[in-house]
Amino acid sequence: MGTARTISRRALLFGRDGGERARLPQVLRPPWALGGVAFVDACTGCVACVDACPEQVLVLRKGKAVFDPERGECTFCHACVDACAPGALRDGDGIPPWRLRALVDDACLGARGVVCASCRDACPQSAILVPPAARGGARIDADACSxxxxxxxxxxxxxxRLHVPEETAA
Known part of the structure; x- marks a missing residue:
């Protein structure tokens, strides 16, 4: 067992736990982005998809369109796909927008004994389960999470954070 660390309530609520854990910025492609290097090759950085996004969750970073969930949620409206003249975003029949799923880490307030259900309340798919009375951290139903x-x-x-789950062998 590790050494217990005392942190202030304010630091806890704002996610500053005093630890060395630093988040590396994730690069998340827009929905329906081509796989592998095909997206990098096809995306010209024209910003048409960024301008078309009604939720304003697409941004240009290092000359390529990326999804930034810190700006809000993607509603999968297809506006970015419709605007993408270079063809870096393509929605085919029944193709899911991406394989991203939410993942909760140990900084979750519920896991620390603080009542919180912000994530559950915001989830349009009801894919987040929060135990009552802060009896544990939030859990994601990966099958329901979009x-x-x-x-x-x-x-x-x-x-x-959002991540691409590992493939499991059948």
Whole structure:
């Protein structure tokens, strides 16, 4: 067991736990982005998808369009796909927008005994389960999660991030 660390209530609520854990910025491609290097090759940085996004969750970073869940949720409206003349974003029949799913880490307030349900309340798919009375951290139902990012920005401790789950062998 590690050494217990005392932190202030304010630091806890704002996700500053005094630890060395630093978040590396994730680069998340827009929905329906081509796979592998095909997206990097096809995206010209024209910002048409960024301008078309009604939720304003797409931004240009290093000359390529990326999804930034800290800005809000993707509603999968297809406006970015419709605006993408270079063809870096393509929505085919039944193709999911991406494989992203939410992941909750140990900075979750519920895991620390503080009542919080911000992520659950923001989730349009009801994919987040929060035990009552702060009896544990939030859990994600990966089958129900669309990876929209609605839960990311509302988390007061930044305990939620989006990731691509590992493939499991059948």
């Amino acid at each position: 990876g929209c990012g609605a839960c990311v920005a509302v988390c007061p401790t930044h305990a939620i």
